[in-house]
Amino acid sequence: MDIRSALQEAYKYGCEYTDQGSVADYIPELAKQNPDLVGATLISPNFEVCSIGDARYKFSAQSIAKIFIYLCVLETYDLDYVRQFIGVTPSSKPFNSILELELSHKNIPVNPFINAGAIVATSLLMQHYHENTFEKIRERAREVVNRSDLDYCHAIYVSESNSAYANRALTYMLLNDGIISTTQNVEDLLNSYFRACSLLVNTLDLATIGAVLSHNGKNAQGEQVLSTENAAILRTVMATCGTYDYAGEFALLVGMPAKSGVGGGIVATNRSGYGIGVFSPKLDKHGNSYVGVRMLERLSTLLNLHIY
Numbered sequence: 001m002d003i004r005s006a007l008q009e010a011y012k013y014g015c016e017y018t019d020q021g022s023v024a025d026y027i028p029e030l031a032k033q034n035p036d037l038v039g040a041t042l043i044s045p046n047f048e049v050c051s052i053g054d055a056r057y058k059f060s061a062q063s064i065a066k067i068f069i070y071l072c073v074l075e076t077y078d079l080d081y082v083r084q085f086i087g088v089t090p091s092s093k094p095f096n097s098i099l100e101l102e103l104s105h106k107n108i109p110v111n112p113f114i115n116a117g118a119i120v121a122t123s124l125l126m127q128h129y130h131e132n133t134f135e136k137i138r139e140r141a142r143e144v145v146n147r148s149d150l151d152y153c154h155a156i157y158v159s160e161s162n163s164a165y166a167n168r169a170l171t172y173m174l175l176n177d178g179i180i181s182t183t184q185n186v187e188d189l190l191n192s193y194f195r196a197c198s199l200l201v202n203t204l205d206l207a208t209i210g211a212v213l214s215h216n217g218k219n220a221q222g223e224q225v226l227s228t229e230n231a232a233i234l235r236t237v238m239a240t241c242g243t244y245d246y247a248g249e250f251a252l253l254v255g256m257p258a259k260s261g262v263g264g265g266i267v268a269t270n271r272s273g274y275g276i277g278v279f280s281p282k283l284d285k286h287g288n289s290y291v292g293v294r295m296l297e298r299l300s301t302l303l304n305l306h307i308y
């Protein structure tokens with residue numbers, strides 16, 4: 001099936017589920033999103049771009065930014081060193097779970113995509129880039145998606161900062177357990193993390209990330225925008241941890257490395273050169289876009305993208 005027909009069919013299938021799920025409201029600014037938006041972009045192995053619906057609508061990356069945070073960490077430190085502070089094990093609890101952190105080995109966050117793991121990753125970046133940490137994350141995001149005007153949303157950033165009780169609790173636990181240095185200013189650390197989460201993206205940006213990872217770090221222009229090794233690490237951790245405690249079911253249903261965010265976006269990648277970005281704000285109970293997962297499920301079947 002050609003990619004345009006596949007995308008149209010997946011979009012139609014996804015739209016049958018727009019009554020399911022609910023928009024994230026624990027960040028008040030996200031609750032204001034129009035719940036009916038649905039968009040998707042597919043980039044083919046030869047970088048042909050195909051978009052549908054609200055594909056160019058901009059929303060906050062949220063946890064999808066954890067790809068860039070972890071990438072910066074991998075590019076700054078040795079993987080063995082990083083693994084002393086952040087694991088690569090799938091999580092079994094919700095993405096902001098305090099219990100998961102309490103039960104994990106040596107109180108080290110199980111992976112870089114749950115909130116505790118991304119907060120530790122940001123603290124490692126703070127030790128190296130100090131007050132320029134967010135700028136470093138944004139610079140790498142701009143390079144990977146090839147868009148120099150990519151930036152964060154001040155209103156969403158402030159809204160999250162004013163309501164981030166769970167993330168503050170996780171951060172103080174990490175300080176208490178010695179995973180984050182006590183010399184670290186908690187608010188500076190969280191502000192870098194929240195600003196990264198509020199980076200505004202559209203489904204073309206997400207599909208571009210997926211395509212770069214699928215092409216082992218190369219973009220449409222043939223430039224190596226991240227290393228082959230780090231592309232492989234990101235694909236692996238996305239496959240096992242990218243949709244949190246839904247990752248097993250997602251692997252069965254969709255069969256592609258992916259990363260979701262509570263803004264409603266999901267980026268999916270594979271080994272065949274495809275990059276996919278989907279968006280719809282209503283989420284399932286794990287924090288993954290309900291319609292987004294359905295569209296990916298359909299695309300996986302129609303284009304034979306299931307890797308398992």
Ligand code: DON
Binds near residue numbers: 288
């Ligand atoms: O830290 C938070 O709770 C949000 N900024 C990001 C969480 C998120 O996107 C979870 N993903 N589905």
